[in-house]
Amino acid sequence: MLLSLFIKLGPWSWWVIGLVLLAAELLVPGVFLVWVGLAAIIVGALSLLLWESAFWVWQLQALIFAALAVIAAILGRRYVYNNRYASDEPFLNQRSAGLVGRTATLQEPITEGRGRIRLDDTFWSVMGPDLPAGTQVRIVASNGRDLTVEPV
Incomplete structure (x- = not known):
């Protein structure tokens, strides 16, 4: 059945496969099927x-x-990871890093190198040189x- 559909659609079958893969990216997010779908569309253009x-x-x-899918996935991953934007909340899930x-x-x-401070409503374990309580x-x-x- 698929073979007869492939023969019937001719060069447009690659376009259909590419569009199905692009639509599947909406259901399975992860920015992978985009590159495979793009490879299918390129083969479709060559087929025309x-x-x-x-x-x-x-x-x-x-x-x-297959070759274009691998190349597109590698280049696409490099593009996505190199073009990440800077967050306005870089320490959002790293509360202690935001305290530096x-x-x-x-x-x-x-x-003996261990003590405690209170910041806001939380007590924190601290490490450092021996110091008396009340020191800034x-x-x-x-x-x-x-x-x-x-x-200080």
């Missing part, structure tokens, strides 16, 4: 030009489609839940 040629057999079309540069007062002294410190780095501080 070369359909009557003796060398334009289905095996050659399939090879060109802030100052706070030690709630508990830093002894600046957060210089974050590592997960631990903050590294130094005296």
